[in-house]
Amino acid sequence: MLISRYSKPEFNPYGDNAPDDATVLWPAPVAHGPLTAALGLPGSKSLTNRELVLSALADSPSLLRAPLHSRDSDLMVEALRQLGTTIESVPGNGEYGDDLRITPGELFGSTTIDCGLAGTVMRFLPVVATLALGPTTFDGDEGARRRPMATTVSSLRALGADINDDGRMALPFTVHGTGSLAGGDVTIDAGSSSQFVSALLLAGSRFDNGLHLRHDGERLPSLPHIEMTIATLAGRGVTVESPSVGEWIVPAGAIHGAEIDIEPDLSNAAPFLAAALVAGGSVTIIGWPAETTQVGADLIDLLPLFGATVTRDGDRLTVTGGSSIRGVELDLSTGGELVPNLVALAALADSPSTFTGIGHIRHHETDRLAALAAEINGLGGKVTELDDGLHIEPRPLHGGPWRSYDDHRMATTGAIIGLAVPGVEIENIKTTAKTLPQFPELWQNLIGEAVL
Ligand SMILES: O=C(O)C1=C[C@@H](OP(=O)(O)O)[C@@H](O)[C@H](O)C1
Numbered sequence: 001m002l003i004s005r006y007s008k009p010e011f012n013p014y015g016d017n018a019p020d021d022a023t024v025l026w027p028a029p030v031a032h033g034p035l036t037a038a039l040g041l042p043g044s045k046s047l048t049n050r051e052l053v054l055s056a057l058a059d060s061p062s063l064l065r066a067p068l069h070s071r072d073s074d075l076m077v078e079a080l081r082q083l084g085t086t087i088e089s090v091p092g093n094g095e096y097g098d099d100l101r102i103t104p105g106e107l108f109g110s111t112t113i114d115c116g117l118a119g120t121v122m123r124f125l126p127v128v129a130t131l132a133l134g135p136t137t138f139d140g141d142e143g144a145r146r147r148p149m150a151t152t153v154s155s156l157r158a159l160g161a162d163i164n165d166d167g168r169m170a171l172p173f174t175v176h177g178t179g180s181l182a183g184g185d186v187t188i189d190a191g192s193s194s195q196f197v198s199a200l201l202l203a204g205s206r207f208d209n210g211l212h213l214r215h216d217g218e219r220l221p222s223l224p225h226i227e228m229t230i231a232t233l234a235g236r237g238v239t240v241e242s243p244s245v246g247e248w249i250v251p252a253g254a255i256h257g258a259e260i261d262i263e264p265d266l267s268n269a270a271p272f273l274a275a276a277l278v279a280g281g282s283v284t285i286i287g288w289p290a291e292t293t294q295v296g297a298d299l300i301d302l303l304p305l306f307g308a309t310v311t312r313d314g315d316r317l318t319v320t321g322g323s324s325i326r327g328v329e330l331d332l333s334t335g336g337e338l339v340p341n342l343v344a345l346a347a348l349a350d351s352p353s354t355f356t357g358i359g360h361i362r363h364h365e366t367d368r369l370a371a372l373a374a375e376i377n378g379l380g381g382k383v384t385e386l387d388d389g390l391h392i393e394p395r396p397l398h399g400g401p402w403r404s405y406d407d408h409r410m411a412t413t414g415a416i417i418g419l420a421v422p423g424v425e426i427e428n429i430k431t432t433a434k435t436l437p438q439f440p441e442l443w444q445n446l447i448g449e450a451v452l
Pocket residue numbers: 045046047119120192193194195198221222225336337360
C-alpha cells in the first residue's frame with residue numbers, strides 16, 4: 001500500500017484546546033495483521049524553523065522547498081512576519097503544501113509574539129527580537145509558561161539586551177530591542193535544553209562583536225540538534241568554530257540567503273517505523289535523506305536493538321518487525337525527542353528496559369517522564385520514574401483513556417500502544433498538529449482502516 005498525497009486536514013491545525021476538542025477521545029486503531037505500508041512525511045520541524053530564522057536574518061531572499069506546515073512552523077512564520085519579514089507561499093513540488101519565499105526586511109518590534117508551545121519559537125526568537133527596533137513581548141500556551149526560559153533571559157542580558165520579565169525568568173517577557181546587540185563572550189548552562197545554544201548560534205553572526213559561547217554545566221542534551229544548527233549556518237556562509245566541547249565561536253558577518261530543500265521529519269517517522277515492530281510486517285519511509293543531521297536518523301541503529309531489521313534502498317528506509325520486541329538499556333541524552341515513542345516499544349517488549357540521560361525531557365511539552373509513567377501505568381503497566389530516566393517492566397496492558405498533555409509525542413505514543421492493546425482512547429489527538437497535522441489520517445491509512 002502506498003500512502004500518497006494528502007489533502008489538508010479539515011481541523012484547525014492550531015490545535016487550540018477548546019474544552020470540547022481537548023476532551024474528545026480518539027479510539028486508537030488496533031492492528032489486525034502485519035503491515036505493508038510506505039509513506040512520505042512532511043518536512044522537519046527543526047530544519048524548517050532554523051531555516052526560517054536564518055532566512056529572516058539573511059542579506060538576501062531565500063526559498064524553502066517542502067517546508068513543514070504545522071502549528072510550530074506556522075507560529076514561526078507568523079512571528080517573523082510580525083517582526084518585519086515578508087514570507088510568501090509559492091507553489092512547489094512538496095507533497096504536503098507550498099514552498100516558502102522569505103524576503104528579509106528591517107526588523108522592528110512593537111508586537112506580541114505567540115510562541116504556542118514551540119520550544120524553537122520561544123528560544124530562537126527572543127534573540128532575533130534583540131536585533132529589532134522596539135519592544136517585543138513573548139507569551140504562549142499555559143504549558144509554555146512552565147518551560148525553562150531563564151537561560152534565554154540571563155544570556156541575552158549578559159550580551160547587552162534589555163528584557164523586562166518582572167522577575168519571572170519565564171514567559172511572558174518583553175525584549176526591548178534597539179536594532180543591535182553587542183554580543184561577545186557569554187557562558188550559559190544549557191543543561192535543560194540545547195535550544196539555548198542553538199538560539200544564540202543562529203543569530204550570533206549578527207551581533208556587533210559576534211559570539212563566543214561556552215556551556216558550563218554537568219550535561220548538554222541533544223547534541224545532534226546543535227550540530228544541525230552549525231550545519232544550517234554553514235549552508236548560509238557562517239562558519240562556527242568549536243575549539244573544545246561546549247565552546248563555540250561565531251564571527252560577526254552576514255548570513256546569506258539560500259535555496260534549501262527541507263528534509264522530511266525523521267523524528268516523526270518514529271511512530272510509523274515503531275508500528276512495524278508492534279504489528280509485524282514492514283513500514284517504509286520514502287524520501288529518507290542520504291545524509292542528515294536529524295537525530296531521527298539514529299532510529300536506524302536504535303530500532304534493531306528492539307528486534308527490528310532495517311534496510312535501505314536509495315531513499316526508501318524499511319523497518320521490518322521481528323517475532324517479539326526486546327527490552328533495551330539506553331542512554332538517550334542525544335535523542336530526547338525520540339524517547340516517548342521508544343518507551344511505547346519498551347512497554348510492549350518481552351523483557352525490562354531502562355532509559356537514562358533524559359532528565360531534561362521533564363521540560364519538554366510536558367514532564368514526559370511523569371506523563372509516560374502515569375499513562376502506561378494507567379493501562380496496567382509498571383513504569384518507574386528515575387531522576388534522569390525511566391525503568392519499564394512490561395506487563396499485560398488493558399484499554400482505557402490515554403491523556404496527551406498537549407504533547408504531540410505523548411499522543412503518538414498512545415497510538416503505538418493502541419496498535420496492540422484494544423480500547424486505548426487518546427485525548428486530543430489534534431495536538432499532533434504541533435508538528436504533524438496529518439497524523440490521524442496517516443495512521444489510519446498505515447493500519448489500513450477507513451478514517452473513523
Ligand atoms: O533545536 C531543536 O529543534 C530541538 C532541540 C531539542 O530540544 P532539547 O534540547 O530541549 O531536548 C529537541 O528535543 C526538540 O524537539 C527540537
